[in-house]
Amino acid sequence: MNDDPITAILRLAEIESVMSGGFTAGGDWAVRFPPPDKLKFFAVARGSCVLRLEGEAEDVPMAEGDVVLLAAPRSFILASNPDLPARDAHEFEWLGPQRLVAINDRTDTLQIGGHVRVHPAYEAMLTAALPAWMRIDAAAPEAATMRWLIDRMVQESRDGLPGAGLAQAQLAHLLFVQILRAQMASGDLLPPGWLRAAADPRLGAVLRQIHADPGRNWRLDELARAAAMSRTVFAAHFRRVAGTAPLAYLTEWRMRLACQALQRGSIPVATLARDLGYASESAFSHAFKRVVGVSPARYAPAEALRLSA
The missing domain is CATH 2.60.120 (Jelly Rolls)
Structure with missing residues (x-):
């Protein structure tokens, strides 16, 4: 499950x-x-x-x-x-x-x-x-x-x-x-973020799918269908509730998983890139550096603080 x-x-x-x-x-x-x-x-x-x-x-x-x-x-x-x-x-x-x-x-x-x-x-x-x-x-x-x-x-x-x-x-x-x-x-309003999105009846189902298969090449229309909303309404609703765009959330979730794996030192970068849906190690490294601030090879646990802020 x-x-x-x-x-x-x-x-x-x-x-x-x-x-x-x-x-x-x-x-x-x-x-x-x-x-x-x-x-x-x-x-x-x-x-x-x-x-x-x-x-x-x-x-x-x-x-x-x-x-x-x-x-x-x-x-x-x-x-x-x-x-x-x-x-x-x-x-x-x-x-x-x-x-x-x-x-x-x-x-x-x-x-x-x-x-x-x-x-x-x-x-x-x-x-x-x-x-x-x-x-x-x-x-x-x-x-x-x-x-x-x-x-x-x-x-x-x-x-x-x-x-x-x-x-x-x-x-x-x-x-x-x-x-x-x-x-x-x-029913009290939570700050925009993952908890508020998880509490949303429609967006909670979307987060569940993203978390279950982060390596999938998710498209905006697929995520919108999971929420039973049109693309435009879904994108606006997701940003308002989660505080970020749907595909940006997907990238951030992938990078959080990558940070955890790199902290444990249990997986080669090439394997991590493949598992998280990147076509090449270089594409993953570019995305990782853009979000986290350093390359996977130079990553240290303290760097994840930038992602978490």
């Missing part, structure tokens, strides 16, 4: 979700967190709190079961009342997912958090497709599954069972996928 576009891209980006810890608090409390250097998620497993996010005009109430994903490097405050004097997060000893931090001697609120590691070459590609932050309400249709995942993560942290670290990582990975699904299903 061919991967759906989300699976294909997340596999390419080599994402790894990690539950990094959590805390309990009650009464009056406020904690200030620095801007994260990775995708950050946090969830209210019990009780409630208020999120004050840098750059936002209004505070965000969070109820039990609510989840937030922060894609932008913004500082934030979690609190019973964000107008209270906030303690810096570095004042506490964060002991990882095996032990929750006690902000004070109350346990009315239980918060858990984690982050998503992405291969540096694809981090910009992933974050550019996401809103700066998103909140999934506990009343959303997808929230029941998310709540089960959150409860299991808390249980693994509390009980210290054998294999708890691996179990927490897998649960965090599933939670991240559920966050993406909930955001796609919410």
Whole structure:
């Protein structure tokens, strides 16, 4: 079975979700967190709190079961009342997912958090497709599954069972996928990019075909037929939703696959050129240099940052 576009891209980006810890608090409390250097998620497993996010005009109430994903490097405050004097997060000893931090001697609120590691070459590609932050309400249709995942993560942290670290990582990975699904299903407008295209009922089918057979000599009319649209309407719709032209997306996807293969050093350039639909090694090398900025022979993983931006 061919991967759906989300699976294909997340596999390419080599994402790894990690539950990094959590805390309990009650009464009056406020904690200030620095801007994260990775995708950050946090969830209210019990009780409630208020999120004050840098750059936002209004505070965000969070109820039990609510989840937030922060894609932008913004500082934030979690609190019973964000107008209270906030303690810096570095004042506490964060002991990882095996032990929750006690902000004070109350346990009315239980918060858990984690982050998503992405291969540096694809981090910009992933974050550019996401809103700066998103909140999934506990009343959303997808929230029941998310709540089960959150409860299991808390249980693994509390009980210290054998294999708890691996179990927490897998649960965090599933939670991240559920966050993406909930955001796609919410109807909220995503930034132009691959995630918005994958969420589009017609363009999602096109991405699936491109990803399943990137070496095929795709023509614009074939892709338009896959979307059940005319060439002109399809080309305009694709550019508006994905932020790039259909055949440009195809080329960029091929180059992302090429970068991954070259990073692994597992395939000759001539074979890679053939597999990705180029008539010759020189044609592939020319396209690669135009998109990535260097020739395949001089490629280093850091160069993929140019493609991902």
